[in-house]
Amino acid sequence: MMRTDVYTTPEAFERLAGEWNALLKRSASNTLFLTREWQQTWWRELGDGELRVLAMREDGALVGIAPLFFATNALGAVEVALVGCKEVSDYLDFIFARGCEPACFRVVVDFLKSSDAPAWQAISLCNLIETSPTLGVFVELLNAEGWRAQVVFEDVCPVIALxxxxxxxxxxxxxxxxxxxxxxxxxxxxxxxxxxxxxxxxxxxxxxxxxxxxxxxxxxxxxxxxxxxxxxxxxxxxxxxxxxxxxxxxxxxxxxxxxxxxxxxxxxxxxxxxxxxxxxxxxxxxxxxxxxxxxxxxxxxxxxREFDFLQGNEEYKYKFGGRDVKLYTLSARR
Structure with a gap:
């Protein structure tokens, strides 16, 4: 049985500090930009809107973190985004233990449908790497709700395999x-x-x-x-x-x-x-x-093993041997 705790204040980062990075290393999205240290600092310095961090547990063990926030975008719509999005965090995603992704995605969708979530009109999840499970399973769940999900190419990260x-x-x-x-x-x-x-x-x-x-x-x-x-x-x-x-x-x-x-x-x-x-x-x-x-x-x-130039297709990155890893934005509307 999966239990979900919803944190609405920055206390979430401290409450989950002892488990956060260990879960990250068990996920398909293990990147520095999803570490507890990065996420907590980003929210403190650049965060805006309403924070909602979902922590999912099976038999007491942490198996999922969905670090979300709700803020008004340039069009005046309340948008759901990932903590860290955007501008200064090159890779982002949900943090789900491998094998638990379908159940964790279901929890996120059910939360977005519930009265516990702030009223929202749009979803915009940026900087998702091309291999992310979010681009498959989560898109299917969003479309099943009639939320018109789409995936759009965003940028590249040239990487050297050393x-x-x-x-x-x-x-x-x-x-x-x-x-x-x-x-x-x-x-x-x-x-x-x-x-x-x-x-x-x-x-x-x-x-x-x-x-x-x-x-x-x-x-x-x-x-x-x-x-x-x-x-x-x-x-x-x-x-x-x-x-x-x-x-x-x-x-x-x-x-x-x-x-x-x-x-x-x-x-x-x-x-x-x-x-x-x-x-x-x-x-x-x-x-x-x-x-x-x-x-x-x-x-x-x-x-x-890698020398990652992060986002941007500047010419010098390819002269040094960089090869593109593609990033995408997942968007949806109610």
Missing amino acids: PDTFDAYLAMLDGKERRELQRKLRRASGDVAVTFTTDAATLARDMDDFIALMKASSPNKAAFMTPRMTCFFHAIARAMFEAGWLQLAFLEVERVRAAAYMNFVYEGAVMVYNSGLRPEKYAYLSPGQVLIARLIQKAIQDGC
Whole structure:
């Protein structure tokens, strides 16, 4: 018999903290963006509307979490979305133990039909990976209710499947790209170093440096980094650092920080979250590309299986060997 608890306050994240990530590792959607640390920080810093976290249990064991919220969209309709959606969480989904998905999806549908759910007009679940069970079973259940579900392509995440050595990685690249990368790596010698944030006491200062580099990269990134987003980046960096998942890396030229990457390392994958550089002064060194190459090399040395560029089809990701993983949005209307 499945029992469902519905949490309506952020206390849910603390109440489920001891079980949340263990369930995530038993699910088909094991990604850093669904960890309790990420979800709790996102909701605290960027969440809006009414929170509803469904926790499903069989014989006392947690088998499902549906982290939902209800908020008014740009069209004035109350929309059901996943905590983390959208803009800064690259992969999202429900968190259901493998084999329990059909029963858990049924619980979600029954909840949405009940008076316990806030009145809503639309569903929009973003950033669902192409292999997600949600794109099959849940769509069928929504359509059976007459809620007109549809799945629409949203974006891609170029991913490198890493080999055992850096030489083998270079051999995977197109010949022209390989020679160009090797040339850039040779040129970036001398007083050039890659450093990492390893001290909690320097994290806030290092994040200030990272955000400054990010804003210097392009007008779009500068506009994106609003005061609220700045607070989120500091908060999520702290949460990821404390969990052991943050990789904040800088390329220094004569001890001056010329480029930076804010990455996450989780379950054998390095995820490239955002970057910054000073293009006007150090363009001759291609600091961003040199730093990425060194981080790929480190990922291989550390035994990582994937180097994930996350959302966006920027050309450089394919030059480094990225192959697309597709993401979809599931939408429905009453």
